Amino acid sequence: xxxxxxxxxxxxxxxxxxxxxxxxxxxxxxxxxxxxxxxxxxxxxxxxxxxxxxxxxxxxxxxxxxxxxxxxxxxxxxxxxxxxxxxxxxxxxxxxxxxxxxxxxxxxxxxxxxx
Amino acid sequence: xxxxxxxxxxxxxxxxxxxxxxxxxxxxxxxxxxxxxxxxxxxxxxxxxxxxxxxxxxxxxxxxxxxxxxxxxxxxxxxxxxxxxxxxxxxxxxxxxxxxxxxxxxxxxxxxxxx
Numbered sequence: 524x525x526x527x528x529x530x531x532x533x534x535x536x537x538x539x540x541x542x543x544x545x546x547x548x549x550x551x552x553x554x555x556x557x558x559x560x561x562x563x564x565x566x567x568x569x570x571x572x573x574x575x576x577x578x579x580x581x582x583x584x585x586x587x588x589x590x591x592x593x594x595x596x597x598x599x600x601x602x603x604x605x606x607x608x609x610x611x612x613x614x615x616x617x618x619x620x621x622x623x624x625x626x627x628x629x630x631x632x633x634x635x636x637x638x
Numbered sequence: 639x640x641x642x643x644x645x646x647x648x649x650x651x652x653x654x655x656x657x658x659x660x661x662x663x664x665x666x667x668x669x670x671x672x673x674x675x676x677x678x679x680x681x682x683x684x685x686x687x688x689x690x691x692x693x694x695x696x697x698x699x700x701x702x703x704x705x706x707x708x709x710x711x712x713x714x715x716x717x718x719x720x721x722x723x724x725x726x727x728x729x730x731x732x733x734x735x736x737x738x739x740x741x742x743x744x745x746x747x748x749x750x751x752x753x
Contacts, residue, residue, distance in 0.1 A: 567746040567747060
């Protein structure tokens with residue numbers, strides 16, 4: 524059965540620290556996509572990145588980077604030099620080829636960045 | 639333009655009221671979604687529309703009634719709600735349901751309180 528686990532419920536860091544948010548997934552599908560969304564206090568989920576199951580290249584976008592490892596079924600997200608504006612709940616999600624209608628969300632990690 | 643709009647932002651209603659939530663997107667997306675999100679939980683899928691037809695109803699009580707008048711609009715009609723229905727209601731859209739790599743774009747949500 525498909526499942527996304529975000530074991531870290533809450534993380535607190537001080538500004539400029541690096542922080543990594545963990546995501547572990549389970550799926551029987553060989554074709555799937557992984558996503559990260561950010562939900563600031565305002566409520567809107569903001570799409571950050573998608574990754575397909577055939578592309579294990581890491582990706583960097585500014586202070587954000589993602590590490591996808593099929594061998595460990597993980598898709599971790601690192602914020603470098605964190606800022607107060609990074610404070611939000613971050614959700615990892617999975618979409619499978621056999622079930623295109625649904626996004627399977629993890630339980631989310633609340634990140635608090637203190638000045 | 640990757641914007642999904644939702645109105646109203648906040649809604650307080652009694653258990654005997656009838657109200658509607660509205661969602662609009664102008665990205666030409668053909669799949670639209672309603673989610674319910676309780677505090678400190680991930681979004682839960684309620685309904686999916688594909689090409690203006692209801693594709694998924696996740697066993698949602700009949701006091702919630704979705705409607706898709708056209709490809710840009712999605713409504714959620716509310717009637718005889720219970721206090722436990724108080725939550726953030728999120729609308730989302732994606733290109734379509736055929737290709738799993740299309741990310742969903744979310745609106746800011748309607749925060750509903752049932753008294």
